[in-house]
Every structure is written in structure tokens, then in C-alpha cells.
Amino acid sequence: MLNNFPRTTVGGVSMPRMLIGTNWLLGWSHTGAAADAAIKERFQKPEDFFPVFRAYLDNGVDAVMGPISDQPLALEAIRYAEDKLGKKLIIIDTPSMNVDDSAEARKEAESTIRRSAGIGSTFCLIHHTSVEQLVNKNMRAIPRLPDYLSMIRDAGLIPGLSAHMPECVTYSDANGYDVETYIQIFNCMGFLMQVEIESVARIIHNAKKPVMTIKPMAAGRTTPYVGLTFNWSAIRDCDMITVGASSEAEALEDIEISLAALERRYPELAARSSPVKQSILGH
Numbered sequence: 001m002l003n004n005f006p007r008t009t010v011g012g013v014s015m016p017r018m019l020i021g022t023n024w025l026l027g028w029s030h031t032g033a034a035a036d037a038a039i040k041e042r043f044q045k046p047e048d049f050f051p052v053f054r055a056y057l058d059n060g061v062d063a064v065m066g067p068i069s070d071q072p073l074a075l076e077a078i079r080y081a082e083d084k085l086g087k088k089l090i091i092i093d094t095p096s097m098n099v100d101d102s103a104e105a106r107k108e109a110e111s112t113i114r115r116s117a118g119i120g121s122t123f124c125l126i127h128h129t130s131v132e133q134l135v136n137k138n139m140r141a142i143p144r145l146p147d148y149l150s151m152i153r154d155a156g157l158i159p160g161l162s163a164h165m166p167e168c169v170t171y172s173d174a175n176g177y178d179v180e181t182y183i184q185i186f187n188c189m190g191f192l193m194q195v196e197i198e199s200v201a202r203i204i205h206n207a208k209k210p211v212m213t214i215k216p217m218a219a220g221r222t223t224p225y226v227g228l229t230f231n232w233s234a235i236r237d238c239d240m241i242t243v244g245a246s247s248e249a250e251a252l253e254d255i256e257i258s259l260a261a262l263e264r265r266y267p268e269l270a271a272r273s274s275p276v277k278q279s280i281l282g283h
């Protein structure tokens with residue numbers, strides 16, 4: 001494998017085109033409470049995260065996405081990996097914030113952004129649950145969004161949007177908001193996507209800024225080979241894929257599948273096991 005995963009540039013920052021997802025480390029499986037609990041049981045202390053982070057960092061995947069400023073364990077795990085490996089992880093923080101139209105709420109939002117800056121984040125992408133409260137489809141705009149983007153800039157962070165609602169991308173671009181990147185759900189299953197796959201693909205291709213796609217394997221509803229191969233074939237060279245893994249082996253497998261897709265070759269993978277091998281597979 002390559003020591004340096006292919007890279008792009010976002011807001012002047014060199015970024016790996018694969019980003020480390022955190023759902024399968026922090027307990028958001030999108031399958032059920034039992035799976036969530038199993039993840040949390042597996043990752044209870046910073047040392048538990050280390051093999052996964054090491055697999056990514058050893059292959060040049062040095063950016064992690066999630067609500068890191070809201071998750072002390074995640075931050076501890078990042079610091080532990082950085083200290084052990086002598087390498088820096090770029091933090092793409094996705095905090096929720098109070099976007100009520102009041103002076104008190106504004107102060108609370110500023111505090112949230114300062115906390116993001118305080119943990120050493122590079123990017124602060126307002127969480128989709130907060131952004132979507134501001135969207136006005138009639139106006140084709142996101143009123144008051146510039147206030148929060150300005151707060152992010154003032155804190156020394158690079159602003160972006162977690163745009164689960166695809167309109168957030170088109171409205172932001174159309175209104176020239178100070179946004180350097182978007183998070184957008186994109187997968188071959190249409191999982192959690194608010195409009196059809198073809199429309200989201202068009203939005204990504206027309207976006208004025210690089211897009212960080214998420215949920216490429218539809219939270220386990222498709223295999224890594226199918227999900228990653230589809231996403232890499234459908235996005236632009238400037239765009240990224242956020243990939244979560246719950247073990248070192250999964251991370252390495254996802255990296256190999258991704259490199260193979262980018263290099264237009266078949267990945268070097270072990271055959272999937274089954275009780276009785278089919279002779280046609282030659283195994």
C-alpha cells in the first residue's frame with residue numbers, strides 16, 4: 001500500500017481524499033441499540049481506538065471527522081494516537097449549536113465554536129441538525145447562516161456545512177456564503193439520502209467547493225467493495241469519502257479497495273468465506 005493516500009486541497013489545507021469516520025468508533029451504527037452498545041463496549045478507552053487510527057495514519061489518511069469537541073473520549077483517542085505515532089490528525093469538527101435568533105443563543109453558539117477551536121480543530125462544519133433549522137426553501141437561502149460562518153472564521157477555523165439536506169449545497173453556492181466544503185450523504189443504496197442518487201451526484205459535481213461524502217457503505221447495507229467502488233467512480237478528483245471502520249483489518253481493507261478503485265485495478269483481498277466454496281471461484 002501507499003504511505004501517502006491521494007490528496008486534495010480544501011480551504012488551502014492539504015487533505016487526504018479518504019477521511020476517518022467515527023460512527024463505528026463512537027456508537028452510532030444506524031442499525032439498532034444493540035449494535036450501538038456493542039461499539040461502545042469495544043471502544044471504552046483511548047488505547048482501544050489506536051489500532052484503527054494507526055492503520056489510517058500509516059497509509060497517509062490523516063484527517064478525522066465527527067463531533068469531536070462534544071466527545072471527550074474521541075479527543076483523548078486522537079491525542080493518544082498522535083503521541084504514540086508522532087503524527088498529527090486534522091480534525092473536521094461537526095458540532096451542533098444553538099441557532100435560535102436571540103442574543104443568549106448567539107453567545108451559546110460562539111461558546112460552541114470556541115470549544116471547537118480550543119481542541120485544535122482545523123475545520124468547523126456546522127452539524128446538519130443545526131443548519132437545517134435555518135433553511136428557507138421559499139427564499140432558496142439559509143438566513144442568518146453568515147453570522148455563524150463569521151464566528152467560525154473569527155475563531156481561526158475553516159467553515160463548512162454538514163449538508164444532509166442537498167439544498168444546503170445549492171443554496172450556499174447560489175448565495176455565495178463563506179463555506180469551504182460540504183458534507184453530503186452519498187451511497188449506491190440511497191440510504192438516508194433525501195432525493196434520488198442521480199440528483200445528489202449532480203449536486204456534488206456542480207458544487208463550487210470540494211465535497212466530503214459520508215456513508216459510502218450505507219451503514220453496512222452494502223459491502224465495502226461495492227460501496228467504495230461506486231463512490232470513487234462517481235465523485236470528482238477534489239472530493240473525499242469518509243470511511244468508518246471498527247477494526248484495523250477493516251480500515252486496511254477499505255484503504256486497499258479505495259486505492260484499487262482509484263488505480264482502476266481489482267483489489268488484493270482475501271476471498272469471502274462461506275461453508276462451501278463454489279468451484280467457479282477457483283478456491
